Amino acid sequence: MKFQQCQLSNGLTLIAETNPSVHSVAAGFFVRTGSRDETAEVSGVSHFLEHMAFKGDDRLSADDINRIFDEIGAKYNASTSEEVTMYYAAVLPEYLERALELLSALMQPSLRQEDFDMEKNVILEEISMYEDQPSFTCYDHIMATHFAGHPLGQSILGSNESITALSSQQMRDYHRQQYHTGNIILAVAGNCDFDTLVTLAEKYCSRIPHGTAHRSLPEFHSRPAVNLITREGSLQQNLMQMGEAPKGNDPLRFAAELLSVVVGDDSGSRLFWELVDPGHAESCDLGFSEYDGAGAWMSFLCCSPEDVAANLERCQKVFDDVSTNGITADELEQARNKVASRIVLRGERPMGRLSLLGGNWLYRQEYRTVADDLKVIRGVTLEDIQELLKRFPIRMTTTAGVGPLSSLDLPTEETTPEH
């Protein structure tokens, strides 16, 4: 595996990890834009725009894009989060040029009015579809509650109202403002030759305009809040909690990743043994979410409504115990082994490498090999975990829920001694 990078003549950054021993190649545009970069009037525009990208540019129609991607047998799609919009395709090496041609067309869509009007229906359907998934509704809701007043609290999908009111002109303005070389990188992983890649990228990406990145990163401090969506007909209660954790560029993020595995992996973790294994909850886990300039512990609990109070108490006890007493050397070793194996398996496929490659560059302008990641995971010590817990104890400030309950009695927190 070999890493190479260059700046194209229009200023676009191209990064690539080439590997002749795999059978495919994956390419993706990572755009530093998402719901956090929207104003309230255009809520949901990043995601809607991601759909519109597939409607074609001045040379290719929507039918052409779909047809040609299928003709070359591409596995392709796009996704939008709070911070990143990603467009990708995995193909056999002989089709890399065609894939790059199509992907670059997605960066400069025509945004035709009739396509916009039609796709609006699809977006509204998608909003309804997620409404029928309690766990997603819960996620959307906790983000809005925890990050209230902060850009990260803005909904990815937007609302029926914001999407209905959105105009194609607003989308064009947003596109012009966000889709330029200051916000976009092209990442490629897999079986390809770098020199050829540079030539192709020059050929197809030259229309991406030059620009400079700007994203506001306001400081964030959460205030305690509880917010429930009551659905009387539901059988199960979904609950999520969030608290402050290291930011996306904090070196403690690796320790945070491992700690979340010890405390809240979906099997063999503290929460698993306390809540899931005994059958108290269908699922209960803890994750660490890193963002640009922010970070969060995020727990998820799904159980019968009558068990909620006792289960929240159990979670609180686990969080307090870990925050006060730390974890054991055995637990840390077990987590290192789990995470190391995941890194290796994920790294075997070009698609798996692509998202890490692009993500590391977009967030931190760094390249990390699988070996680098393994080394840093192996190097996390109990002292690092203590340092992490001292600065970021697992202390949940926000709770959101979807299910039959209309109120909650939150357990009171054990007072953590001053460190």
Place this chain on the structure above:
Amino acid sequence: MLKPSFTVQAHGGSVPDLPPNEFLSRPFCPVVDFLELFMTQRIESFRLPNGLLVVFEPMADVQSAALSLLVPAGGVRDAAGRCGTAAILAEMFTRGADGLSSRELCAELDNLGLQRGFSVGSAHITFSAATTADRLQDALPLINRMLTKPHLADEDFEPARDLISQSLMSLEDEPRQRLSKVLRQHSYPAPWGNSAEGELEDLENITPDHIRQHFQSFVTPSEAILGIAGNLDFATLKADVEAIFSDWKGQQVPQVTAGSCPLSPFHLPHDSAQTHLGLAWDTVTYSDERYYEAWAAVSLLSGGMSSRLFTEVREKRGLCYAISASLSTLKDQARVMAYAGTTTERAQETLEVTVAEVLRLHEGITDDELQRCKARAKSSLIMQQESTSSRASSLARDIYLLGRVVTLDEIHHRIDSLTVPQVQQFIQEYAPKSMVLVTIGPQPLNADCVGQLI
């Protein structure tokens, strides 16, 4: 388990992976560069005296290894009125085995980096696992102890049953998932259509003794299949598997007798934002001579974003976000199953357009669209060679459904030789005479369009 998703995809649920969802990825490759990849493919297999059939594919370009172990103890073995027995058993395997407590077992497997899980299907309980190649063989003795000597203790029963009960309640809250369960029930005769996840009202009829009986009768090597793929040496692996799994004993499992299917159209009222609709009709099984023609027919409908359903229902009319059709196959019967989710006021139109598109296939297909199906098949097949997990599960499923592994070369040949007239003829001969229709949502739909189709 339900995990919140953190990103929202442009084409999310609407793009089924290659062939039938029962086995992601087969088909072929006409390009000379890859002939070498196919020609060098080696498949090794052997059977232990106890009946366990082992099939292995060495993969030199990867660091990992994966396995898929199928035991004939799936949901079809649940006694009437005790649907969920297999699901509870699968949940109990991890709760201690052969003197190891559940925590000890878990710690040992985690320290080997073993990513793993049990799943319950209609025919089998499947244990899947993957880790780096050097550690998979170290995990085999533990896997054997967990599978063949689980404690199945009384005190572990209630928690396991509670978990299954909770996951069934969550499923009731998720109309799309619930739809696939109900569609299956209306598409296959019982017990093949039964829900392998269990039925809430049956759970209280199940006792720890039922779990132990299920284990003794059906977790047996006589019809079990172990698929392994990865960077391993065959001779060492064979010696290890023989030494470790030879002690596993068990009787033959009896044949399953099939009953009947509930009638359709069927509507389940639900206070949901969308109406979720499912359609099913008969097709041929994986072992049928004409399977690849059937695969092509479904692929034309829903094989990519230029396929007919995606283009007509979503792109041209904006009726839904998610629409798909896929081939589901058991050993001796198979169905095409289609799904769409759409707001209630547009549900009737979505149903009618979807059915019309299926029927419009009979009017003719083009060579271009068939070529696109072939191209997608080719790249899926090749990309599968980058994943030990997908190879291991394909090996095991091939053995179950066909009694042999289909080589990449053979699949290549079968798909490459498909012609428009041949696929067209299949579509005519297997035109659905009627369709199963199941809906979940605020209101039932008018089902006239799925009755008497020809």
